[in-house]
């Protein structure tokens with residue numbers, strides 16, 4: 001792979017850099033969290049749906065108005081180390 005594009009679906013979702021500002025609603029997602037997750041796909045990782053993985057960046061269930069996916073979880077790091 002030499003290039004990848006990531007496009008945000010701004011038709012169906014809203015994105016914010018400040019999800020903790022008190023003005024976040026049910027359709028607002030943290031742009032940094034989503035970008036970090038999507039970069040994981042660029043690196044070859046799939047979505048994870050096991051509830052035990054819900055706080056990993058590669059979790060396929062992203063909650064609105066949260067920022068915890070900005071930081072890689074232990075499982076994300078272990079996957080990167082194994083692959084790269």
Ligand SMILES: [Zn+2]
Pocket residue numbers: 037041046047059060
């Ligand atoms: Zn995904």
